[in-house]
Amino acid sequence: RAKKLRGNNSKFYSYNQGEGSIDPLELEMELGKAIDQDQLFLHYQPKINLNTGKIVGVEALIRWEHPEWGLIPPGTFIPIAEETGLIIPIGEWALNVACKQNKIWQERGFKTVVSVNLSAIQFNQPNLIDTIEAVLQKTGLEPHFLEVEITESMTADIESTILMLQHLKKIGVRISIDDFGTGFSSLSYLKYFPVDTLKIDQSFVRKLHNNPNDETIIKAIISMAHNLNLKVVAEGIETKEQLVFLQHHLCDEGQGFFLSKPLLANDLEQKRSRIEQIVEDNGIPGDLNQ
Ligand code: C2E
Ligand code: MG
Ligand code: MG
Ligand code: MG
DSSP: OOOOOOSSOSSOOOGGGTSSOOOHHHHHHHHHHHTTTTOEEEEEEEEEETTTOOEEEEEEEEEEEETTTEEEOHHHHHHHHHHHSTHHHHHHHHHHHHHHHHHHHHHTTOOOEEEEEOOHHHHTOTTHHHHHHHHHHHHTOOGGGEEEEEETTSOSOHHHHHHHHHHHHHHTOEEEEEEETSSOOOHHHHTTSOOSEEEEOHHHHHTTTTOHHHHHHHHHHHHHHHHTTOEEEEOOOOSHHHHHHHHHTTOOEEOSTTTOOOBOHHHHHHHHHHHTTHHHHHSOOSOTTO
């Protein structure tokens, strides 16, 4: 894991603060060294069952801590990794670390599913299946404890998307569609996609109590998903009101800063029981989903 550099280091400046703009070419060169120099690490954000309050999954979110530039958000470096092809080794690194961590959790009795985000370039690699199988083999993680998150706009070609999803299903990993509602996927194809879960994009959740249209969209996504026998996860829950609304409308799982920020593996383990108390303390009591 990257060394802790945040804090009192006066030379250290944050990429986000924009002091000294970084040349994209330099960023690209540095990114090329990030794996070997141990600058990448993963945060894990829990997914909570909104009925029981328990942690039922964790999403791995990549972080890059550059020794001079500080923490660079994935929204900044993932697009560069995609343009340069570095997403292939970086994506494989993330898969491997996430599976290794989850194997450790399994052995300690924390039976959780780890979700790893895939970029379109990874998804369209013919050897993606081989890569995933090799990682599962190497780490000893059972396939159903791994989930991949893909987005709606992974490929223009529906046929090859369905084929790849079928291959993934066959090796036993779970599949979820991330940022659902923001892409351009044709709803009519959804029933042909062998996926397990839809994740409602956080933009709908964020505006819930300001925009009645977003309430309608969320209710529609939940009922459509359930009719297709899919699980629904809401992303970006930041308030108690959003939590209660989603519980009331029988959303299965939730993720968001109100429940937990993305955390280092050890911190997540330490805070586990506190996190699992939040729904009980703030949500609708009882077993709505029964
Ligand atoms: P995503 O997969 O949709 O992940 C959710 C993002 O929302 C994460 O941002 C997370 O930290 C943030 N988030 C979670 N809860 C809340 C909340 O309550 N409020 C707000 N405002 N934000 C919340 P992050 O970690 O910056 O990641 C951004 C995106 O970068 C991810 O979106 C994903 O598309 C991509 N990404 C992250 N890790 C990887 C990776 O290993 N591989 C690939 N290909 N992409 C990754
Ligand atoms: Mg995701
Ligand atoms: Mg998302
Ligand atoms: Mg996103």
